[in-house]
Amino acid sequence: MERRSYRTDLWIDWCPGCGNFGILTATLKALEELNLDPSKTVLVSGIGCSGKLPHFVNVNGIHTLHGRAIPFAMGIKLANPELTVVVHGGDGDLLGIGAGHFVALGRRNLDIVVVLHNNGVYGLTKGQASPTLPMGVKTRALSWPNLQQAVNPVALALASGYTFVARGYAFDSHHLKELIKAAIAHRGAAFIDVLQPCVTYNDVFTAEYYRKAIYKLDEDPSWDPYVREPTEAEEKLVKAFRKSLESGRIPVGVFYVNPHVTTYEDRLSSVLKVYPKLNPANSPIEVSGKPVISAKAFERVFRDFIVYVES
Amino acid sequence: MVLEEASAIIGGPQGAGVETSIAILARALARVGYGVLADREYYSNITGRHSYIHLKVSATRLPRSLSYPVDLLVAMDAETVLTHFTDLTKGGVAIYDKGSLGKHLEEIPSVEDATKARVRRACEERGVECSVGGVLKYLEREVGVKLVEVDFGRVLKSLAETFKLDPRQLSRYASGVVISSVAVVLDIREGALSYALGAYFKGREGLVQQNMRIYRLVSSELGSYRGLLKLGKPSIGLDKVLLATGNDVVAMAKVVAGVRYQSYYPITPAADESLLLEKYSYVEDEEGPIGPLVVMQTEDEIAAIASAIGASLAGARSSTSTSGPGFDLMVEGISFAGANEVPVVITYYQRGGPSTGQPTRGSQSDLMNAIFAAHGEFARVVLASGDHLEAFYDTVLAFNIAERFQVPVIHLLDKFLANSLATTPIPDIDTVSIDRGEVFRGSGSYRRFDLSKVVSPRAYLGAEGVVMWYTGDEHDEYGHICEDPEVRVAMYSKRVEKLKLVEESIPRERKVGVYGDGAPDYVIVGWGFTKGVAIDAIEVLEKRGLRGRYLNLRLLWPFPAREVAEEISKVPRERVVVVEHSYGANVSSLIAMTTGLAVGSSIVKFTGRPITLGELVEALERVIVGGERRVVLSYGA
Numbered sequence: 001m002e003r004r005s006y007r008t009d010l011w012i013d014w015c016p017g018c019g020n021f022g023i024l025t026a027t028l029k030a031l032e033e034l035n036l037d038p039s040k041t042v043l044v045s046g047i048g049c050s051g052k053l054p055h056f057v058n059v060n061g062i063h064t065l066h067g068r069a070i071p072f073a074m075g076i077k078l079a080n081p082e083l084t085v086v087v088h089g090g091d092g093d094l095l096g097i098g099a100g101h102f103v104a105l106g107r108r109n110l111d112i113v114v115v116l117h118n119n120g121v122y123g124l125t126k127g128q129a130s131p132t133l134p135m136g137v138k139t140r141a142l143s144w145p146n147l148q149q150a151v152n153p154v155a156l157a158l159a160s161g162y163t164f165v166a167r168g169y170a171f172d173s174h175h176l177k178e179l180i181k182a183a184i185a186h187r188g189a190a191f192i193d194v195l196q197p198c199v200t201y202n203d204v205f206t207a208e209y210y211r212k213a214i215y216k217l218d219e220d221p222s223w224d225p226y227v228r229e230p231t232e233a234e235e236k237l238v239k240a241f242r243k244s245l246e247s248g249r250i251p252v253g254v255f256y257v258n259p260h261v262t263t264y265e266d267r268l269s270s271v272l273k274v275y276p277k278l279n280p281a282n283s284p285i286e287v288s289g290k291p292v293i294s295a296k297a298f299e300r301v302f303r304d305f306i307v308y309v310e311s
Numbered sequence: 312m313v314l315e316e317a318s319a320i321i322g323g324p325q326g327a328g329v330e331t332s333i334a335i336l337a338r339a340l341a342r343v344g345y346g347v348l349a350d351r352e353y354y355s356n357i358t359g360r361h362s363y364i365h366l367k368v369s370a371t372r373l374p375r376s377l378s379y380p381v382d383l384l385v386a387m388d389a390e391t392v393l394t395h396f397t398d399l400t401k402g403g404v405a406i407y408d409k410g411s412l413g414k415h416l417e418e419i420p421s422v423e424d425a426t427k428a429r430v431r432r433a434c435e436e437r438g439v440e441c442s443v444g445g446v447l448k449y450l451e452r453e454v455g456v457k458l459v460e461v462d463f464g465r466v467l468k469s470l471a472e473t474f475k476l477d478p479r480q481l482s483r484y485a486s487g488v489v490i491s492s493v494a495v496v497l498d499i500r501e502g503a504l505s506y507a508l509g510a511y512f513k514g515r516e517g518l519v520q521q522n523m524r525i526y527r528l529v530s531s532e533l534g535s536y537r538g539l540l541k542l543g544k545p546s547i548g549l550d551k552v553l554l555a556t557g558n559d560v561v562a563m564a565k566v567v568a569g570v571r572y573q574s575y576y577p578i579t580p581a582a583d584e585s586l587l588l589e590k591y592s593y594v595e596d597e598e599g600p601i602g603p604l605v606v607m608q609t610e611d612e613i614a615a616i617a618s619a620i621g622a623s624l625a626g627a628r629s630s631t632s633t634s635g636p637g638f639d640l641m642v643e644g645i646s647f648a649g650a651n652e653v654p655v656v657i658t659y660y661q662r663g664g665p666s667t668g669q670p671t672r673g674s675q676s677d678l679m680n681a682i683f684a685a686h687g688e689f690a691r692v693v694l695a696s697g698d699h700l701e702a703f704y705d706t707v708l709a710f711n712i713a714e715r716f717q718v719p720v721i722h723l724l725d726k727f728l729a730n731s732l733a734t735t736p737i738p739d740i741d742t743v744s745i746d747r748g749e750v751f752r753g754s755g756s757y758r759r760f761d762l763s764k765v766v767s768p769r770a771y772l773g774a775e776g777v778v779m780w781y782t783g784d785e786h787d788e789y790g791h792i793c794e795d796p797e798v799r800v801a802m803y804s805k806r807v808e809k810l811k812l813v814e815e816s817i818p819r820e821r822k823v824g825v826y827g828d829g830a831p832d833y834v835i836v837g838w839g840f841t842k843g844v845a846i847d848a849i850e851v852l853e854k855r856g857l858r859g860r861y862l863n864l865r866l867l868w869p870f871p872a873r874e875v876a877e878e879i880s881k882v883p884r885e886r887v888v889v890v891e892h893s894y895g896a897n898v899s900s901l902i903a904m905t906t907g908l909a910v911g912s913s914i915v916k917f918t919g920r921p922i923t924l925g926e927l928v929e930a931l932e933r934v935i936v937g938g939e940r941r942v943v944l945s946y947g948a
Binding site: 008010038039040042044047052054055058059060061062063064065067068070071072073074075076077078079080082083100101103104268271272273274275278279280281283285286289290291292293294295296297298299300301302304305306307308309310311 | 338341342343344502503510513544545549550551552553554555559563566567568569571572574591592593594596597598599600601602603604605607609610611613614615617618619620621622623624625626627628629643644647707734737738739740741743744745746747771772773774775776777778779780781782783784790791792
């Protein structure tokens with residue numbers, strides 16, 4: 001089979017050395033290795049440097065509003081559950097302005113992958129502190145050390161109910177690619193926190209910093225994040241939480257995978273029996289310009305609202 | 312005396328069964344052939360505060376408006392008697408609970424202080440004691456009202472004995488007493504009542520039996536009052552009617568329109584529509600399956616609009632329903648839909664603002680919000696509906712416009728319509744069409760925003776062999792970010808200019824409905840729920856020698872400037888009267904802006920209660936005969 005090209009020919013306008021290049025490379029590689037059909041794959045992004053990523057990838061791309069990539073993706077996925085839907089968003093996007101949606105997706109366990117571009121700053125607006133920048137840290141553009149505490153993305157994802165939670169590093173494309181592939185293969189809401197240097201505005205959490213701080217979870221042969229039996233879920237979740245709170249060195253890899261939680265698609269099919277086989281995108285709504293519901297059917301369907309007069 | 316039509320108020324504490332009462336009574340009345348229009352007034356409260364139904368029943372037509380004074384007052388509690396005793400007509404009927412007789416205004420904690428002062432003033436002006444007994448005595452002596460006393464307690468006690476009911480559950484049956492006493496006083500035949508009870512309590516035969524037992528108890532107690540208010544023989548001539556609220560009608564229309572994705576965040580008075588849609592989200596009819604419709608309760612209104620846009624991109628007809636506060640949150644999403652030419656429908660039920668305002672009261676004060684909210688310029692369409700039947704057809708039209716022209720469409724309704732129960736002709740489904748617009752069926756190099764057409768053929772996400780991009784940034788034909796000035800001008804103009812195509816495609820009568828005299832003395836301009844009361848007022852004034860015309864604006868944006876200008880030019884400008892549930896009579900500004908013509912007069916109401924017939928007739932006379940330019944209405948508790 002001919003190899004597909006997953007790269008558009010657009011010039012990439014990220015700063016030279018930007019962590020986004022690594023995330024893009026991993027994304028392209030993952031799509032290639034999974035051989036996903038571009039017309040059945042949708043990348044959905046928010047606003048900021050990360051938001052431009054879909055334009056560089058030759059699959060359907062929806063570059064949405066700041067913070068709202070997840071609800072856009074949800075509508076797409078619910079309407080056409082056959083599509084592979086991957087969200088790319090920055091830390092300000094997914095954990096600041098869009099944090100409510102981030103939590104809600106976990107609750108739903110809808111089959112969507114969320115890739116967090118975590119660089120600690122709002123790059124495109126010149127380097128303000130993002131929700132993942134630790135308190136007391138002063139990056140280049142700040143007037144004084146950050147006064148707000150950081151949110152822990154992995155812990156938040158675990159608490160919200162994501163059933164696949166991982167962390168990767170932008171400049172370890174091979175490792176990140178494998179995480180993305182595993183996240184796409186997972187049924188349910190999947191989250192990957194990607195540590196990403198911002199060469200222009202984050203002069204604290206640099207590539208050099210990460211090179212020293214990062215270690216891989218699977219270096220420890222006893223690390224097993226997979227919930228094999230539903231009864232293991234609590235124990236594995238607690239372990240993942242504890243791991244997410246580790247300070248000093250930064251673990252990357254898979255924190256938690258629980259395939260035993262029903263997806264939103266499953267839950268929906270318990271009330272809409274025909275779903276997802278019959279779904280909003282493939283069910284007919286008209287026949288030659290007429291509604292699928294005839295005048296007679298209308299009276300049958302809505303009989304509770306019709307009163308036959310007996311004078 | 313036999314009445315052609317009768318008005319009534321049925322009141323009681325929120326949660327005590329007022330809504331159940333009207334659902335069953337309206338069905339019984341419709342069964343016999345009467346027309347009913349019933350507005351529901353209530354506080355933002357779950358139990359205890361004063362709520363009431365204001366209704367009109369007609370033997371000769373489907374009522375379009377509500378009227379004061381009322382012929383019948385039905386009071387489940389003391390607060391209803393005291394709040395509404397001034398609403399009764401001479402010679403009317405008051406049904407009340409014997410148990411409430413001793414209650415004094417000052418002892419009722421649920422009455423707001425301002426309302427207490429108002430009621431106290433009404434008592435003082437009439438020189439009556441502000442107690443249930445006091446005002447009833449006054450009504451009987453001075454207003455000729457016939458008093459019908461029902462001992463709610465005794466009826467319910469007897470019911471409890473017969474069916475061995477837990478006394479704590481008895482309050483559930485109070486609605487049965489209300490329904491039964493009204494049925495006796497209006498002389499509704501028993502068969503119609505048992506039919507209505509059976510339909511309402513479908514599958515709960517016990518409740519039907521118990522309520523019929525209540526009916527017999529009340530019937531024997533009130534035997535001498537049977538037909539005290541006698542309605543004429545029904546002559547409307549419909550063999551079947553739809554009995555539904557505005558929320559219900561819009562939901563039914565969405566099912567017919569083929570909506571496949573509906574999102575919502577709970578808000579009054581929109582949420583009921585989505586709840587009903589859940590019930591009909593998939594139906595296996597004998598002619599084939601209908602649906603599935605995914606109804607999604609989102610985490611907020613931002614997610615509601617965003618996910619509706621997402622579903623639309625994937626090819627589902629999609630919509631979201633909300634009210635003012637929710638719409639405000641959706642505005643950035645609407646701007647995205649405009650920029651990306653995404654068909655999406657927002658059903659917008661107005662309530663009293665600003666801010667939380669009056670969450671359960673009606674208003675038409677969001678006209679400008681619906682038309683102008685959002686940054687940048689782009690085509691959007693705003694529709695309004697004058698009654699339940701129009702709301703049905705306009706709902707379908709909204710989706711057809713949205714998909715044919717790839718624009719966001721806002722269907723602007725209000726709480727009055729949403730919550731009023733009405734008998735309506737069955738919508739003619741055979742006349743309904745579905746227009747999905749031009750869909751791209753090819754494969755390969757696809758340009759989503761093909762500039763060779765104002766409306767570029769649309770492909771759905773997932774279409775075989777097709778890849779597309781969307782972005783909120785200015786973009787090229789493929790949907791990639793592009794800031795080139797020439798592309799900017801071409802794309803921007805395309806999005807704005809399609810509004811002209813929308814305007815040309817909509818037939819005149821769907822833009823502006825005209826009623827009344829073609830050579831009028833005065834012209835009323837309104838939109839939405841004012842339609843019924845305006846047309847009725849014109850009829851009343853015609854008998855007094857004034858010929859009026861009503862313009863029912865159904866297309867609010869693009870504004871039908873030419874059609875409106877032609878109509879309002881028929882009379883001097885001070886005889887053009889805008890009637891609106893707002894402070895600003897805001898449609899006047901829209902007319903001035905689009906036609907250059909200044910509207911001379913206005914009649915407005917912003918108490919949160921609907922404009923009623925008597926007050927509108929009086930106000931119109933003040934404007935047309937008396938020369939007043941602005942009248943502010945306020946009647947109704």
